[in-house]
Amino acid sequence: MPEDHFGERIAERYDESSADMFDPAVVEPAVDFLAELAGGGAALELGIGTGRIALPLSQRGVHVHGIDLSEAMVAKLREKPGAEAIDVTIGDFATTRVDGTFALAYLVFNTIGNLTTQDAQVSCFHNVAAHLQPGGCFVIETGVPRLRTLPPGQTFQVFDFSETHVGIDEYDVANQGLVSHHFSLVDGTWELVSMPFRSVSPAELDLMARLAGMTLRERWSGWNREPFTSESTQHVSVWEKPRN
Numbered sequence: 001m002p003e004d005h006f007g008e009r010i011a012e013r014y015d016e017s018s019a020d021m022f023d024p025a026v027v028e029p030a031v032d033f034l035a036e037l038a039g040g041g042a043a044l045e046l047g048i049g050t051g052r053i054a055l056p057l058s059q060r061g062v063h064v065h066g067i068d069l070s071e072a073m074v075a076k077l078r079e080k081p082g083a084e085a086i087d088v089t090i091g092d093f094a095t096t097r098v099d100g101t102f103a104l105a106y107l108v109f110n111t112i113g114n115l116t117t118q119d120a121q122v123s124c125f126h127n128v129a130a131h132l133q134p135g136g137c138f139v140i141e142t143g144v145p146r147l148r149t150l151p152p153g154q155t156f157q158v159f160d161f162s163e164t165h166v167g168i169d170e171y172d173v174a175n176q177g178l179v180s181h182h183f184s185l186v187d188g189t190w191e192l193v194s195m196p197f198r199s200v201s202p203a204e205l206d207l208m209a210r211l212a213g214m215t216l217r218e219r220w221s222g223w224n225r226e227p228f229t230s231e232s233t234q235h236v237s238v239w240e241k242p243r244n
């Protein structure tokens, strides 16, 4: 099993520290997008966490099954109203199989990058393809690697600076590695959490989809179907498993 970077300490503060991402203005367009693609079928969330997307999607009548490595994150999900309607399997979403087939699989909030090797990311696409019914879709929401704004010779980029949080990304360009360092002010003390990612371009993800027998159906820069352009800093991509 890969290392669990979302243990008790992270899970305890996850919803609070990601409060912006729980804003209905952020969640609702994502849930609209995913509910439409599910089309009445079941959905598989990779890295379900504390249920930020799964709970409102389930409340729309979509049956959601989640996979997550972190018992602590899932325990937080289980405390919330409506969680009883959601199935969860503890495991690595690159390899863990669950029963049933799905109209939709989705992996949001940069979580594909939590798989820190190309092999694991490729394996994730194969795993998703094995769970999808013909015509089913796989959706990823993640950032575009920010290499255009990284001057030659530099490896650090500040992505957030406030009185309670400083976020610094550390790039290992040659290896597509990225460590996100979060300095957070918690109860008057600065705490540091550093989390490793593998940054991956949209084109490389398309190739992984192709290796798993899926093809790109749509790519947007956000859940409201904003156009994806050279300036986009993130993307919402949809790959489809062939119907036959």
Ligand SMILES: C[S@@+](CC[C@H](N)C(=O)[O-])C[C@H]1O[C@@H](n2cnc3c(N)ncnc32)[C@H](O)[C@@H]1O
Binding pocket: 002, 005, 006, 046, 047, 048, 049, 050, 051, 052, 053, 067, 068, 069, 070, 073, 091, 092, 093, 094, 108, 109, 111, 114, 115
């Ligand atoms: C950034 S959180 C996102 C949680 C939720 N999807 C959301 O949008 O709020 C990433 C989640 O993915 C889980 N995760 C990371 N790598 C994983 C892996 N290889 N297998 C299963 N879960 C993983 C973490 O435990 C965590 O709950």
